[in-house]
Amino acid sequence: MENIESTGWGRTLRSNSLEFQPRSLEELQDFVGTHESPRGVIAHGLRRSYGDSSLNIGGVSVDAAFLSDLTFQQGTGMVTAGAGVSIGTLEKASLARGLFPPVVPGTGLVSIGGAIAADIHGKSHHITGSFSSCVKRIHLLYADGEIRDLFPEGPTANHFWATVGGLGLTGMILEADLQLIEMKQASVVVEETRVNNLDEMLTLLSASDKGFQHTVAWIDLSGDFRGRGVVGKGNYSTQTSAVEKSSPDKSKDGISLPFPNIAGISFINKYTVRAFNEMWFRKPLAKGISSIDSFMHPLDRIQNWNRIYGRRGFLQYQFVVPEGNEDFLAHVLATMKDLGAVSFLGVLKRFGEGSPAPLSFPKPGWTLALDIPPQLGNLEQALNSLDSQLCARDGRIYLVKDARLKPEFVPLMYPRLEEWRTIRNNMDPRGMWQSDQSRRLKLC
């Protein structure tokens, strides 16, 4: 095991830990069952969580990459996927069999373990719910070194749902059975619409949720912050001809953003972001058939885009607020404008029903995600104030994106935290699964 420094995707926090890359399941089981250290162990996947969810300073972090098997069960649409398999890999293998995961995130570079541990959502949330809706079994390594199968119903259901959205704190996910959907074409029929302000955006998103399997809006967080942007809608293509083929290797070519990254210096500022956003707003709107890959994971074509923010990294602030709180969205935009917090990644979506997992993030309402560099004056206080207003409005922060929430807000945002804690403590009485985030937010 080697002591290495790791960071989350946002690169704001650095963490020294012993990196364990097991060669076999037996080796991992032996290690976990006999490990004694006050700093414990956490599993990690592809480290696409933004903050400290997958970090364990002074402790051990276990790479799930070796859990890379994919086994399709003939004729059922079920796949058994190793926790280290990426969603992108699963998508490609599934498409070759006329199948597709019903929920995929904005990047294909998320592991199955990370997808379950964060109960991730995609553009289809208003119809499909979150990732756990397709998880039919979790094969979990417990702190005592034992491996157990967990199911969404029956006697193991409470352990199953505590593990979904459980941020790796109930055990290490080894593999999962996933129910895929049938997909004859690797393409999506896309329609984009430009909107001039927040009201138009919300109205169009709500209306589009009825006719489209996928909806999401890009919101311009620069200039006058009035909420202009582009609403994207899509349905899986059913046509059998004239389909643009998915080109899975696009990500390897890599394209670059108009922001250079020289020696860790950030080129993100009011002017560059505004110019980029202006260009994005004015870009020709997509209409027609698009490859599933570029529709689902537009950013994956840009390599290491997280580095354009320079040495200090960046934060992603993602929250959900129930419908009826549209004024809060406008308030967030106004706050960002006051702070001078420009962002080229603002994403807005309407969520459908939540999942039964106590720590799952999505619930009905509006979710807004925005990337912000941390060095803006007063940003910490401003976000704390937004958090406290969120609590008053029954909203919450997405923990897997977080690197700054105050611990006292967690039980207010996640009222079932105590219930989860009880189950977790029962699953791991020694408190072996720990992360920097679990310590910072006093989750366990």
Added chain:
Amino acid sequence: MLNAFHSPQSVALIGATSEIGQSILKALPQDNLENCFIVARDPKRGAKALAEILPDRTKLTKVGFHAEKTQSHQGIVDQLFADGDLDIAIIAIGVLGNNPDLNAAANALEVMNVNYVASAHLMLLIAERMKLQGHGQIEIISSFAQTRPRVDNFVYGSSKAGLDFMARGLNDQLEGTGVSICILRPGFVRTRMTKFLPEAPFTVNSDAVGKLAVKLLKDGQPIGYAPSILKWLALIFTLLPKNVFRKISKRK
């Protein structure tokens, strides 16, 4: 744990009645601060001052101690880590001595024991604990006086020089552990401790020192002077021929 803004959640101020120490806490980002350990001979007095500086949500834990009772140090340090990780420890204990002759033998023992023995011992103990948690910063208050022995206060200067020396060595040893030491070298600071001394050039108040001390922590700089210009004066002092230095360093 630090958050993305590098704002600490838990800090300890050892020598909590020290004005410089309090100024450092005043200048620290406080939005994320949950716990503050107030370690002092008279922790009540420290707590009273800090309660005015820190937000209401910060839990103040009072820990009484005698710096010179070195056997008690381990127990004190254990308390600082009992509730979880400690992000920053500020070691601000220090004395000048009460004797008008600062270099008198009657002064020397206390000055050496507090400024060097106790401070350095606590620094080592805290560094050992921080190494186990894999992160943390210790800030010590050295002094401009450690630059070169001055006729008027070489006893004090030597105690700070010893601490400074050890901190530099320890910091090098800690490389790669996630733990680091910040050495603050203030010049003449207007405080209770120095009020009976004539002011020297570049005198600053403790709030200015606090701000510089926090900048050091935030930037992860190993050494800093307060005010910053003293860095150049230190260089000049080191280069001056001995007889010239002796003359200018005598206080009237």
